[in-house]
Amino acid sequence: MLVTLAIPSxxxxxxxxxxxxAYGGVxxxxxxxxxxxxxxxxxxxxxxxxxxxxxxxxxxCIGLAFPLVLFIARSRRKNLCLSLVILPFWxxxxxxxxxxxxxxRDTGLxxxxxxxxxxxxxxxxxxxxxxxxxxxLVYGFLPFAVLPLYATVERLDPAxxxxxxxxxxxxxxxxxxxxIPLCAPGIRAAAILTFVPCLGTYLTSDLLGGSKTILIGNVxxxxxxxxxxxxxxxxxxxxxxxxxxxxMFAARRHGEELV
Amino acid sequence: MKRGLALYAIAVYAFLHLPLLxxxxxxxxxxxxxxxxxxSLRWYRAALADADLVQSAINSLIIAISAxxxxxxxxxxxxxxxxxxxxxxxxxxxxxxLVTPEIVxxxxxxxxxxxxxxxxxxxxxxxTVILAHVAFSVAYVAVVVMARLRTFDPAxxxxxxxxxxxxxxxxxxxxxxxxxxxxxxxxxxAFTVSIDDYVITSLVAGIDSQTLPMxxxxxxxxxxxxxxxxxxxxxxxxxxxxxxxxxxxRSS
Amino acid sequence: MPALLELKQISKRFAAQCAVADVSLAIERGQFFxxxxxxxxxxxxxxxxxxxxxxxxxxxVWLNGTRIDHLPPYQRNVNTVFxxxxxxxxxxxxxxxxxxxxxxxxYGCAARVANVLEQVRLTGKENRKPDELSGGxxxxxxxxxxxxxxxxxxxxxxxxxxxxxxxxxxxxxELKDLQRRSGITFLFxxxxxxxxxxxxxxxxxxxxxxxxxxxxxxxxxxxxxxxFLASFLGAMNWIGGxxxxxxxxRIARESNGNGARRGLVTRxxxxxxxxxxxxxxxxxxVVLAQVAANxxxxxxxxxxxxWWNSSDELxxxx
Numbered sequence: 001m002l003v004t005l006a007i008p009s010x011x012x013x014x015x016x017x018x019x020x021x022a023y024g025g026v027x028x029x030x031x032x033x034x035x036x037x038x039x040x041x042x043x044x045x046x047x048x049x050x051x052x053x054x055x056x057x058x059x060x061c062i063g064l065a066f067p068l069v070l071f072i073a074r075s076r077r078k079n080l081c082l083s084l085v086i087l088p089f090w091x092x093x094x095x096x097x098x099x100x101x102x103x104x105r106d107t108g109l110x111x112x113x114x115x116x117x118x119x120x121x122x123x124x125x126x127x128x129x130x131x132x133x134x135x136x137l138v139y140g141f142l143p144f145a146v147l148p149l150y151a152t153v154e155r156l157d158p159a160x161x162x163x164x165x166x167x168x169x170x171x172x173x174x175x176x177x178x179x180i181p182l183c184a185p186g187i188r189a190a191a192i193l194t195f196v197p198c199l200g201t202y203l204t205s206d207l208l209g210g211s212k213t214i215l216i217g218n219v220x221x222x223x224x225x226x227x228x229x230x231x232x233x234x235x236x237x238x239x240x241x242x243x244x245x246x247x248m249f250a251a252r253r254h255g256e257e258l259v
Numbered sequence: 260m261k262r263g264l265a266l267y268a269i270a271v272y273a274f275l276h277l278p279l280l281x282x283x284x285x286x287x288x289x290x291x292x293x294x295x296x297x298x299s300l301r302w303y304r305a306a307l308a309d310a311d312l313v314q315s316a317i318n319s320l321i322i323a324i325s326a327x328x329x330x331x332x333x334x335x336x337x338x339x340x341x342x343x344x345x346x347x348x349x350x351x352x353x354x355x356x357l358v359t360p361e362i363v364x365x366x367x368x369x370x371x372x373x374x375x376x377x378x379x380x381x382x383x384x385x386x387t388v389i390l391a392h393v394a395f396s397v398a399y400v401a402v403v404v405m406a407r408l409r410t411f412d413p414a415x416x417x418x419x420x421x422x423x424x425x426x427x428x429x430x431x432x433x434x435x436x437x438x439x440x441x442x443x444x445x446x447x448x449a450f451t452v453s454i455d456d457y458v459i460t461s462l463v464a465g466i467d468s469q470t471l472p473m474x475x476x477x478x479x480x481x482x483x484x485x486x487x488x489x490x491x492x493x494x495x496x497x498x499x500x501x502x503x504x505x506x507x508x509r510s511s
Numbered sequence: 512m513p514a515l516l517e518l519k520q521i522s523k524r525f526a527a528q529c530a531v532a533d534v535s536l537a538i539e540r541g542q543f544f545x546x547x548x549x550x551x552x553x554x555x556x557x558x559x560x561x562x563x564x565x566x567x568x569x570x571x572v573w574l575n576g577t578r579i580d581h582l583p584p585y586q587r588n589v590n591t592v593f594x595x596x597x598x599x600x601x602x603x604x605x606x607x608x609x610x611x612x613x614x615x616x617x618y619g620c621a622a623r624v625a626n627v628l629e630q631v632r633l634t635g636k637e638n639r640k641p642d643e644l645s646g647g648x649x650x651x652x653x654x655x656x657x658x659x660x661x662x663x664x665x666x667x668x669x670x671x672x673x674x675x676x677x678x679x680x681x682x683x684x685e686l687k688d689l690q691r692r693s694g695i696t697f698l699f700x701x702x703x704x705x706x707x708x709x710x711x712x713x714x715x716x717x718x719x720x721x722x723x724x725x726x727x728x729x730x731x732x733x734x735x736x737x738x739f740l741a742s743f744l745g746a747m748n749w750i751g752g753x754x755x756x757x758x759x760x761r762i763a764r765e766s767n768g769n770g771a772r773r774g775l776v777t778r779x780x781x782x783x784x785x786x787x788x789x790x791x792x793x794x795x796x797v798v799l800a801q802v803a804a805n806x807x808x809x810x811x812x813x814x815x816x817x818w819w820n821s822s823d824e825l826x827x828x829x
Contacts, residue, residue, distance in 0.1 A: 008367035071268040095491040099278035200360020217362040237363045244358045414597035420584035422611030436601040
């Protein structure tokens with residue numbers, strides 16, 4: 001167990017401190033050069049863009065998920081409503097992204113319909129931009145936000161809302177002063193569960209963002225394949241891993257289980 | 260307010276499901292373009308006649324089945340060991356691998372294999388893909404099984420020992436039957452993440468271990484292709500049928 | 512003849528604290544023996560050491576002339592009725608009861624199961640799952656599952672605590688009955704003094720990991736060896752370091768002369784069969800007296816006289 005989980009991470013940490021080999025791979029001497037390269041404005045930009053897109057996707061996911069969760073918690077067929085959210089999770093992620101390519105591209109369904117209706121003349125540039133990546137992330141990770149939120153909302157004692165109403169709170173007051181504060185642990189868990197994978201996303205930005213939207217995950221992949229600069233790719237991975245760890249501990253400090 | 264919520268929920272469900280439904284619909288389109296020209300199965304025939312595609316699907320199945328069997332066994336035992344005797348290190352590395360972005364897991368495993376090849380005369384191939392899938396799905400299995408163990412009364416095992424079963428007997432006759440639903444769900448989860456994975460697989464795969472997601476990715480990269488619509492629809496339907504069947508089995 | 516079950520100077524230390532310290536007990540064949548004490552006193556740990564779920568840090572456990580403290584639970588001829596019952600949720604009533612017989616590859620399985628089902632009045636429910644049974648029925652399955660193996664000693668860990676109070680009294684009587692009829696030795700752990708006093712042939716009271724006193728219920732109630740025992744079992748008035756039971760405390764409007772003390776009634780509580788009168792003596796001690804319900808009624812604020820027979824006094828060395 002420990003072997004499969006811990007050793008690969010250790011090796012990446014070691015690689016990040018080595019020099020790149022002539023034909024890929026790594027060589028000595030030990031160096032911190034790879035981490036210095038991270039300070040390059042180009043990579044800093046990419047890092048901040050990745051953080052920004054992940055944060056935006058997380059906020060959108062939680063914002064979209066919360067009303068849905070309230071609906072599910074009050075509906076009579078909770079299990080069905082919940083399964084409908086989880087269902088896409090059981091189908092292929094790759095295919096779901098491809099479905100959006102099919103809809104968004106220049107000769108895709110949306111542009112074809114709009115042109116057929118005479119609303120536009122030239123196709124709208126829907127694919128290969130930040131917006132498309134954001135859309136893909138929200139689409140992909142919405143279930144990750146719904147599940148932890150649902151777990152907390154469902155456990156909420158309805159008597160608390162009745163008490164709030166009894167004490168004079170209107171429904172919206174009760175939502176903001178009772179429901180949302182009590183769901184803070186679920187919101188935190190949902191945030192971690194969506195933010196971390198969004199930050200490291202590779203497929204979504206690769207397929208929906210094209211060559212314009214390069215995120216940290218694409219850079220790592222590139223260093224390990226085409227660019228053959230393993231030590232630098234490893235350094236980027238280490239930074240990403242540290243970020244994930246910090247977030248995990250920040251959430252765990254409140255004594256919650258993440259999953 | 261209630262009405263508004265319901266309308267909103269319908270909109271979200273449409274957002275979640277319409278793209279795939281539309282894709283499925285157009286997979287039956289006779290035309291190569293996005294205009295509907297009548298019902299046809301030509302793209303399905305083309306897909307099934309593509310030898311590389313079929314081979315990659317078979318590879319995917321072999322990998323997913325072996326990885327699921329291994330990961331479910333290891334993950335269940337790990338969860339059980341962790342339940343018996345809590346270990347901060349084991350629990351920590353489990354959670355770490357859950358929150359590590361896929362791409363990082365992928366390059367870590369690639370680096371690990373390259374390092375291991377210095378001692379073993381191996382190359383990247385099916386076996387490395389299987390090992391990689393086991394490595395990342397073990398954590399999922401362990402978490403699912405652990406959640407079930409949390410509701411398991413330790414007195415049940417003691418009762419089995421008290422009634423004459425030895426440790427292995429108690430595990431097999433009392434703990435394991437209690438865990439079955441979780442183990443089945445965990446195996447399901449491991450299978451789906453394995454058969455769907457592209458990011459990690461593409462990094463650790465060799466020439467002979469092209470998987471279905473790798474083929475799909477390569478096609479999608481080249482742009483939209485009606486044959487890909489047909490493949491996607493088949494994958495979604497097969498996976499969906501499997502999940503439904505598993506759910507049926509579990510509830511009966 | 513040596514005792515059936517003997518604990519010799521058992522101690523159990525967990526990481527930081529000592530759960531059981533130097534406990535020695537001897538239980539005769541056919542006895543109903545209770546371990547009584549407040550929660551955390553070490554009684555459950557003691558029971559678990561006998562069952563084999565805990566290994567004692569030091570000391571010996573002897574059963575039927577054999578030393579058993581190093582044996583795993585499944586090699587000891589004792590069985591346990593768990594506090595939570597620990598019925599296997601995936602097995603039916605019959606399968607639960609058969610579980611131990613199968614492990615031992617016993618003969619005449621079906622007849623023994625039928626017999627024990629009848630004993631605990633569960634005939635006809637053998638194909639139900641535990642979650643289809645009431646609390647009382649579950650308790651009886653737990654009992655049957657252990658009894659069917661005819662253990663040398665049956666260990667019961669607070670088996671009545673999960674039942675509601677009304678049912679508890681009824682099951683208590685049935686339990687005693689079952690023990691008499693089966694002749695099996697019972698080791699019964701409880702924190703309920705009424706249960707222990709009414710059921711036991713002999714009992715031991717534990718506190719802080721040690722046995723404070725062992726003996727018959729009557730001995731321990733009437734002649735407690737320590738102050739803790741005197742207060743823990745039943746109510747006790749403490750007047751200048753001397754203990755007197757409320758039922759031995761007399762009260763009247765007129766003094767009887769020798770040794771009576773004056774006090775003011777602070778509270779009078781009607782309990783149906785008796786009345787509890789609480790009096791504050793002139794030295795500040797508060798004394799509770801139990802008087803017959805058909806006797807005089809005392810009002811709060813009234814001046815009364817309180818006395819008792821010196822033979823009812825309990826003295827303890829400081």
